[in-house]
Amino acid sequence: MEEFTIIRNSLHVDPHLDIWGWEIFVYLFLGGLAAGIMIISAINGLGYKQAKEDGSPSSWSRWAPFLAPVVISLGMLALFLDLEHKLYVWRFYTAFRITSPMSWGAWILLGLYPVTILLGLAFLEDNEIESLKSFAPIRWLKLGALLEWLCRLGSAWRKVLLWANLALGLGLGVYTGILLGSLGVARPAWNSAILGPLFLVSGFSTGAALLMLFPLNHNEHERLRRWDAWAIVLELALLGLFFIGLASGDGYDRMALEMFFGGKLTALFWSLVVAVGLLVPLTIELTEGHKGIRPTALAPVLLLIGGVSLRWIIVSAGLY
Amino acid sequence: MSTSKNNSFGRPGVRYAMTMDTRRCVGCNACVFACKAENALPAKGFRDWITYTVKGNFPALSELIRSERCNHCSNSPCTTNCPTGASHVGPGGIVLVDRGMCTGCKACIASCPYDARYVHTDGFVDKCTFCVHRVKRGLDPACVSACPTKALAFGDLNDPDSHVSELLRYRKHTVLKPEKGLDPNLFFLL
Numbered sequence: 002m003e004e005f006t007i008i009r010n011s012l013h014v015d016p017h018l019d020i021w022g023w024e025i026f027v028y029l030f031l032g033g034l035a036a037g038i039m040i041i042s043a044i045n046g047l048g049y050k051q052a053k054e055d056g057s058p059s060s061w062s063r064w065a066p067f068l069a070p071v072v073i074s075l076g077m078l079a080l081f082l083d084l085e086h087k088l089y090v091w092r093f094y095t096a097f098r099i100t101s102p103m104s105w106g107a108w109i110l111l112g113l114y115p116v117t118i119l120l121g122l123a124f125l126e127d128n129e130i131e132s133l134k135s136f137a138p139i140r141w142l143k144l145g146a147l148l149e150w151l152c153r154l155g156s157a158w159r160k161v162l163l164w165a166n167l168a169l170g171l172g173l174g175v176y177t178g179i180l181l182g183s184l185g186v187a188r189p190a191w192n193s194a195i196l197g198p199l200f201l202v203s204g205f206s207t208g209a210a211l212l213m214l215f216p217l218n219h220n221e222h223e224r225l226r227r228w229d230a231w232a233i234v235l236e237l238a239l240l241g242l243f244f245i246g247l248a249s250g251d252g253y254d255r256m257a258l259e260m261f262f263g264g265k266l267t268a269l270f271w272s273l274v275v276a277v278g279l280l281v282p283l284t285i286e287l288t289e290g291h292k293g294i295r296p297t298a299l300a301p302v303l304l305l306i307g308g309v310s311l312r313w314i315i316v317s318a319g320l321y
Numbered sequence: 322m323s324t325s326k327n328n329s330f331g332r333p334g335v336r337y338a339m340t341m342d343t344r345r346c347v348g349c350n351a352c353v354f355a356c357k358a359e360n361a362l363p364a365k366g367f368r369d370w371i372t373y374t375v376k377g378n379f380p381a382l383s384e385l386i387r388s389e390r391c392n393h394c395s396n397s398p399c400t401t402n403c404p405t406g407a408s409h410v411g412p413g414g415i416v417l418v419d420r421g422m423c424t425g426c427k428a429c430i431a432s433c434p435y436d437a438r439y440v441h442t443d444g445f446v447d448k449c450t451f452c453v454h455r456v457k458r459g460l461d462p463a464c465v466s467a468c469p470t471k472a473l474a475f476g477d478l479n480d481p482d483s484h485v486s487e488l489l490r491y492r493k494h495t496v497l498k499p500e501k502g503l504d505p506n507l508f509f510l511l
């Protein structure tokens with residue numbers, strides 16, 4: 002028998018680590034969501050000519066790139082709320098630390114703004130630019146000319162912007178997982194490079210889900226549904242690999258694994274993430290596709306719930 | 322043990338380490354109180370602490386008492402994961418936090434397998450500094466000075482004549498969680 006007693010009651014550390022609350026998993030979720038939107042916008046844009054032949058793209062799909070900076074801003078707000086030393090937030094931008102994924106993330110997030118916003122502007126139609134220009138704040142601040150110039154800049158650099166969105170979207174998606182992975186020496190449940198691709202694919206899937214909630218045209222919706230079904234299958238496979246990785250690890254890893262198989266996170270994980278968040282929406286999407294049923298908001302909403310739950314449970318698993 | 326006369330602080334090639342003699346320690350908490358007073362720690366802030374491990378079956382029990390703190394790992398994930406450089410390796414390998422650079426993101430707390438760090442009530446992250454302000458003046462860390470059984474020793478690992486080098490040469494010792502591969506510099510004499 003062995004009894005271990007520690008004479009300490011350190012803030013946020015004892016009895017178990019309690020340093021990251023909702024802010025961090027919401028941030029990771031929103032980061033993934035933004036990554037998904039960027040990747041989908043880029044793929045859509047790269048197939049723009051094709052899409053035009055299939056019937057012109059809906060204005061909603063053209064405006065989609067603008068969702069990314071909105072989602073990122075919300076994510077950064079969550080991240081900011083988590084900081085304990087808020088007045089020093091600017092310190093993220095006085096250093097670039099090559100070994101710290103968090104530092105990479107801070108800089109990537111800044112770079113996303115110009116890239117996503119310009120991409121959105123690049124696909125606006127003339128009448129949309131005109132109505133934007135007559136939008137009150139832009140009129141008062143006399144930003145019309147600047148706006149028009151940015152739209153022209155965007156159009157001219159369309160190809161570059163599309164590839165940049167694709168690359169940064171992939172980077173952002175992987176980063177949200179690597180951020181946890183890099184802390185793996187102390188947190189066995191995060192001790193896996195699979196979290197990178199896992200969060201990327203989940204981000205793609207939630208991005209597709211969010212876009213499916215908008216009134217896209219039939220072809221666009223169809224395509225997202227098909228992509229998303231594949232993403233869900235891939236996500237299930239990656240979850241399997243994640244567990245295999247933990248199972249073949251050392252004693253710490255196997256203790257982390259136990260949390261998902263019999264331990265305290267088991268019920269939440271299998272019900273919220275696997276059933277509600279992946280299997281049910283997959284079944285709905287496949288049935289909709291097969292039977293040609295008019296899609297409802299159910300599958301996308303469940304996918305988004307599943308996406309938040311995945312981050313929540315993985316973050317919690319590392320902190321126990 | 323360093324004295325003001327042969328102060329090694331800032332000299333190149335110095336590698337500070339601490340030894341903790343588990344045969345001498347009686348778990349009196351003097352090191353914890355000395356640290357709290359020396360460094361004016363906030364309530365619920367701990368830079369060092371005592372652990373008791375009791376083994377065996379009653380009545381054949383044995384107890385091991387340790388005074389633990391940051392291991393000032395030679396391979397420190399808390400510094401490599403810090404996004405701002407606030408957590409850094411200072412002179413002599415002492416791992417330090419620069420309060421004016423810390424955002425309180427807590428990546429370092431999550432990176433430490435020893436749970437050696439905590440969030441100070443003023444927002445920055447805090448941990449054992451080996452009392453660098455004392456070491457600079459050639460003094461021992463407060464915990465080392467306060468220990469009534471002389472269970473703690475501090476000095477330069479790269480100096481073969483230092484007290485810690487001598488203890489490590491002649492005594493069996495171990496570090497915590499060696500399998501993590503972080504190369505801790507807090508040694509427990511058995």
Ligand code: SF4
Pocket residue numbers: 390391392393394397398399400416432433434435436437438448503
């Ligand atoms: S014990 Fe923890 S805080 Fe101290 S150097 Fe090692 S990893 Fe960093």
Ligand code: SF4
Pocket residue numbers: 402403404405406407408418422423424425426427428429430446
């Ligand atoms: S909490 Fe401070 S010291 Fe720790 S990683 Fe973040 S910025 Fe660095």
